[in-house]
Amino acid sequence: MADTAAKSLGRVLARQGILIAFVIFMLGFALWNPRFIAVDNVFGVVRSSAILGIMALGVTFVVIGGNLDLSVGSMLSFSAIVVLDLHENPAFGPALAIPAMFAMTLCLGAINGYLIGYLRLNSLIVTLGMLSAIHGLTLTYSGGQNMDIANQGATWFGVFGRGSALGIPIPVLLFAGLAALLGILLARTPFGRKVYAVGGNGTAATFSGIPRARVVFLTYLISAFCVATAGLIQASRTMGAQNTVGQGMELEVLAAVILGGASLLGGSGTVFKTVIGVLILGFIQNGLLLAGLQFYVQFVVTWIIIILAVWLDIATKRGKLWSPIA
Amino acid sequence: MNNPTLKNLARNGAIWGFIALQLVFFELAGRYWSLSDSAFMDLDSMLLLLKQSAPIGIIAIGMTVVMINGNIDLSVGAIYALAGIVMLDSLGWPFMAAMGDAAIPLAWLFALLTGCLLGLINGLIVWKTGVDAFIVTLGAMLGYRGLVFVYNGEQPTYNLNWAMVDIAEADILGLQVPALVLLGVALIVWLVMTRTVHGRNAYAIGDNREAAVNAGIRVGPHITINFVLIGFLAALSAVVFYSGSGSVNPNDGMLFELWAITAVVLGGTKLAGGKGSIIGTLGGVIAIQLLRRGLNHIGADSETVNLVIGTILIAVLFLDRQLNRKGAEELRL
Numbered sequence: 001m002a003d004t005a006a007k008s009l010g011r012v013l014a015r016q017g018i019l020i021a022f023v024i025f026m027l028g029f030a031l032w033n034p035r036f037i038a039v040d041n042v043f044g045v046v047r048s049s050a051i052l053g054i055m056a057l058g059v060t061f062v063v064i065g066g067n068l069d070l071s072v073g074s075m076l077s078f079s080a081i082v083v084l085d086l087h088e089n090p091a092f093g094p095a096l097a098i099p100a101m102f103a104m105t106l107c108l109g110a111i112n113g114y115l116i117g118y119l120r121l122n123s124l125i126v127t128l129g130m131l132s133a134i135h136g137l138t139l140t141y142s143g144g145q146n147m148d149i150a151n152q153g154a155t156w157f158g159v160f161g162r163g164s165a166l167g168i169p170i171p172v173l174l175f176a177g178l179a180a181l182l183g184i185l186l187a188r189t190p191f192g193r194k195v196y197a198v199g200g201n202g203t204a205a206t207f208s209g210i211p212r213a214r215v216v217f218l219t220y221l222i223s224a225f226c227v228a229t230a231g232l233i234q235a236s237r238t239m240g241a242q243n244t245v246g247q248g249m250e251l252e253v254l255a256a257v258i259l260g261g262a263s264l265l266g267g268s269g270t271v272f273k274t275v276i277g278v279l280i281l282g283f284i285q286n287g288l289l290l291a292g293l294q295f296y297v298q299f300v301v302t303w304i305i306i307i308l309a310v311w312l313d314i315a316t317k318r319g320k321l322w323s324p325i326a
Numbered sequence: 327m328n329n330p331t332l333k334n335l336a337r338n339g340a341i342w343g344f345i346a347l348q349l350v351f352f353e354l355a356g357r358y359w360s361l362s363d364s365a366f367m368d369l370d371s372m373l374l375l376l377k378q379s380a381p382i383g384i385i386a387i388g389m390t391v392v393m394i395n396g397n398i399d400l401s402v403g404a405i406y407a408l409a410g411i412v413m414l415d416s417l418g419w420p421f422m423a424a425m426g427d428a429a430i431p432l433a434w435l436f437a438l439l440t441g442c443l444l445g446l447i448n449g450l451i452v453w454k455t456g457v458d459a460f461i462v463t464l465g466a467m468l469g470y471r472g473l474v475f476v477y478n479g480e481q482p483t484y485n486l487n488w489a490m491v492d493i494a495e496a497d498i499l500g501l502q503v504p505a506l507v508l509l510g511v512a513l514i515v516w517l518v519m520t521r522t523v524h525g526r527n528a529y530a531i532g533d534n535r536e537a538a539v540n541a542g543i544r545v546g547p548h549i550t551i552n553f554v555l556i557g558f559l560a561a562l563s564a565v566v567f568y569s570g571s572g573s574v575n576p577n578d579g580m581l582f583e584l585w586a587i588t589a590v591v592l593g594g595t596k597l598a599g600g601k602g603s604i605i606g607t608l609g610g611v612i613a614i615q616l617l618r619r620g621l622n623h624i625g626a627d628s629e630t631v632n633l634v635i636g637t638i639l640i641a642v643l644f645l646d647r648q649l650n651r652k653g654a655e656e657l658r659l
Contacts (some may be wrong), residue, residue: 139628139632205392299473302465
């Protein structure tokens, strides 16, 4: 009796490993330095994680569908530059610039989705090519110049990055809102189940009548939508952007998604766990800074934590810690 | 295209056909659009091209081996930067400075050892924990880059040693040292992959890991050795480049992994493992470098180059799929 109870407890723990790691981790940091869990510090962390987090929400769909998206970093630069440029264009203004930017970014997502979903090309290489191509597109669009808003006092554009409602920063609200929306979409709708099915076993999904190509296509549209939102926040927060603002972010995003427990093979992961993954990355960064460690040490610590998390994840699944490779 | 030999030729020769096409195109287009007077297919410029291909090319050769094995290494850019820093910084250590120019080979040795050590860490983690190489090296890309910044903050590390520059710029028959190293590495690794047991095992493991285990190949150590190899080659690439330039920025080598993978894939190596060739990768490296130079030659902005290269990568992938539908169906990580 006690044995089965321990076993089922173990099974639950194995499934929620990342959450437990998170709690232990937070307790450890809080004991070390109480300032760590002060309300304003927690808000600060969530706010600074919002851009990365929103991108990670979209990539979660792509990864669960069994693919990768390495183009999100370039796409972030693209959307930030485009929205700033259109904002400065007298024909547009903020009210038109934002939907226009969303449309353009979604077009890029549609290209990804078409090539990977319908033509069945390898997602790693396609999005790698798109990383380069979108970066080139951004540079061509901006002529290599950084963009900024000239008359910052005269526009309400800054509200997405700097504003707050009910005492909560808008980026945090957007992050939480999108997470809730996409979480429901993934966990509670037929579409979400199809994403899992396609990522778990594409061939089986095709045979059971799931439109595999369309599902993959839509995951890339969701990813592009999230990137556009993140780009809007990024541009709005600083009222300006460089061509390289998102460079390298694709890997941080992927790290957050993996840390949340999504398998790169597809078919597993949840929006909630991705949010936890994003928060862990954010709090590690914050905790190390509060502890007075050098900013860059966080990269090394992040590496170790990612590998430990993934290792523990697969070790609990196979019931063995070491040596799966002969 | 039913003839298998013809099909094979079309597949393996495609990259060289592409290179020939580029040469003709840029030569002709250059006459109308180029701002410079010199012809595109000038001998000196082609030799220079080989030299400029060296940093990415040396890494791409290692990447080919790792990818044939069915793995991938995303940390090469960070290893490259860290090895470069170790090399230039070690020249300034008191006991090294006291040795004068005799310290140069020692600095190279330190750099190469750094590369081997970092590769060994990647390999051991992949072997012992069973975590996918993609994740391990993705993390290492962050981690090793962190070490680069920890080493010297955001400051560049520099140490311009003229004796070292002379070695790096020396040339034989017009080929400068970096180009020679690239060709030498390609030759050696090609021999290893085509003539030795290690090479045969690499293809076997990439093709079907379980079958390889059953056949008695020790997969774990084999994979680890290849990670050490690519670490070594990333460091060698840094040695070759920084001996001449004498200054490392902490951001150097970023996106190198992406360029190397692009070259390897252009050269026909399969992401799923089990297929690929060193010669093809050499072709891929040259094709990319040619494209950059060619676009510059006909006056395209450097911005456009990224756009074109990305587009061509996707186009090649599409063509490859059309040419051999069977192999490309279930390519997954």
